[in-house]
Amino acid sequence: MNTNEMIETVATLLKDRPLDGWEVAAATSRLLSIEVKEQKVDTFKCSAPGGVSIRVLKNGGMGFSYSTSMEPADLARMVENALVGAGAQTPDEHHAFPEPRPGSEIPGLYDEGLAAVPEAEKVARAMELERLVMAADPRVKRVRKCSFGESTVETRIVNSRGVDATCRGTSVSASVSAIAEESGNSQMGWDFDFANHFTDLSVDRIATRAVAKAVGLLGAAKIPTMRCPAVLDNYVATEILEVLASAFLAESVQKGKSLLVGKKGTRIVSPLLRIRDDGTLPGGMGTAPFDAEGVPKQNTILVEDGVLRGYLYDTLRARKDGVASTGNASRGGIKSPPHMGVSNLFIENGTVPFDDLMAGIGRGILLTDVMGMHTANPISGDFSVGAAGFLIEEGKVTVPVKGIAISGNILELFQGVEGVGNDLRLYGTVGAPSLRIAALDVSGE
Known part of the structure; x- marks a missing residue:
């Protein structure tokens, strides 16, 4: 059964029900995964998961259910489960489904060949x-x-x-x-x-x-503890931005679980930084014409010249704040209801060539890897993680270093940015160019 048949079958089941609203999402897919080892195929997996999910709204409660079977009895059971879920939920007057909004076509998403x-x-x-x-x-x-x-x-x-x-x-x-x-x-x-x-x-x-x-990194040496200028390559800068990603979600802000609560309109990072979430970015992993609720994705500026301009929204969170959704509902697949997420979140590209970021640093550190950045506290922004990279001496990369740790606060780190590279790269749905930091605490021997 294709997605159109799934939708029509389930929509028919819902239309006669006394509901305040409903949504049907259907997906079909083909997935292939290959691993090779020593020029032989080690694993070869092919699957074609598909299914349908529904959300139903009744008396302020939002119920969710899904089915990977298109048998009439299973679809009827899915509808009943969603209705039970809606009745069991604490009502929220802000629950609603979005109205249609004009969106734009995004070319290049599908490879016909x-x-x-x-x-x-x-x-x-x-x-x-x-x-x-x-x-x-x-x-x-x-x-x-x-x-x-x-x-x-x-x-x-x-x-x-x-x-x-x-x-x-x-x-x-x-x-x-x-x-x-x-x-x-x-x-x-x-x-x-x-x-x-x-x-x-x-x-x-x-x-x-x-x-x-x-x-x-072969032959990496240990170095003494120091506070010094640092250059974060685009991978490390991305890892750090990724910890901050959830802080931009309106859900985190409204629940008081964001370090950006109450900071809209204030300077939170270096004036050299601009951060945006662009769900329309050509070639982005998070690029699509619409989000998990059917709202067109958009290009949202979050930080402009260091100043926090706003947050990311889905329909529910937007209604709570009296604003429009930014198209940031996301879904882990047909088996999960929509939740908040970023599309393609990145620090905008700068103009400084990578090597020039090190100019004038007498003794500093180039960080190319961090271990355990996910352990950073997303609410306070504090972090202390293992790292590796290279020593910078007289503006040049010299020897590899390992066994070091860096610590600080994410916002303070980004406040210390004094140079933005021109090598923006997205690692998944988050990205950054290389950044030069005025001072960083590096723990060594």
Whole structure:
């Protein structure tokens, strides 16, 4: 059964019910996952999950249920379960379904030719990635994990207020972990890439970056504790921004679980920083024409020249604040109800070439990896994590360093930004360019 048949079947079941509103979301998909090891296929998984979910509104209660079976008895049971859920919930006058809003077409989301690419060619792409990594440098001794994945998804969302949104999308990705060894020292370098079209996925680029990370840290030394200028490469800057991501969600703000509560209109970070969430970004992993409620995604400026301009909203949270949804309802799949999430959240690209960020630093640190950034406190912004990178001396990268820790507060760290690189990269749905920080506490020996 395709998404249109699913929607029509379930909508018919709902139309005769005494409800205050309803929503039906249907999705079909095809997923492929390949892992290779030593030029042999290690795992090959193919699946085609699909299903339908509903939300029903009755007397201020919102009920949710889903079904992966299209049997009439199972669909009837799904409707009953959602009605029970609506009755059991604490009523909230702000529960509602969105009205239709004009959105714009986003080209390039669907690769018409992906289904015709032979599976042998996809396996070959993963093997080529492994081969490129092993051939790049004699110090690379093995590949821990080399994978290729793809997904093709079709989604349709219809509600009782007239929303009817359909989208088809494809995505392909590849990743690799390279292990480099020298003089009894071992280091790992990981990298990945993502594209909507098969031909746009570059395994050369992934291999080059993963190997550079692995061999770059060989022979890493320990350094004494110091407070010094620091350059965060775009990966580390992204990891730190990711901790801040939930603070921009209106749900976190309204529940008092955000370090940005009450800070709208005030300067929260360096005036050099602009942060936005763009659900329409070409080639973004979080790009789509509409969100999990059928509201058009949009490009929302969150921080402008260091000043907090606003938050991200879904329908419920927008109604609580008397504003419009920013199209930030997201869904982990047909089995979960919509929740708040970012689309493509990033610090805007700057103009400073990467090497120039280090100019004038007599002694400092270039951070290329942080361990355990997810342990940072998203409410206070405090963090203390392990890190690795390189020493900067007289404006130049000199020796690799390991066994260090960095600590501080995320907002204070971003307040200390005095240079923004021109190398913006998104790692998943969050991204940043490299950043130069005036001073950072680095714990060493």
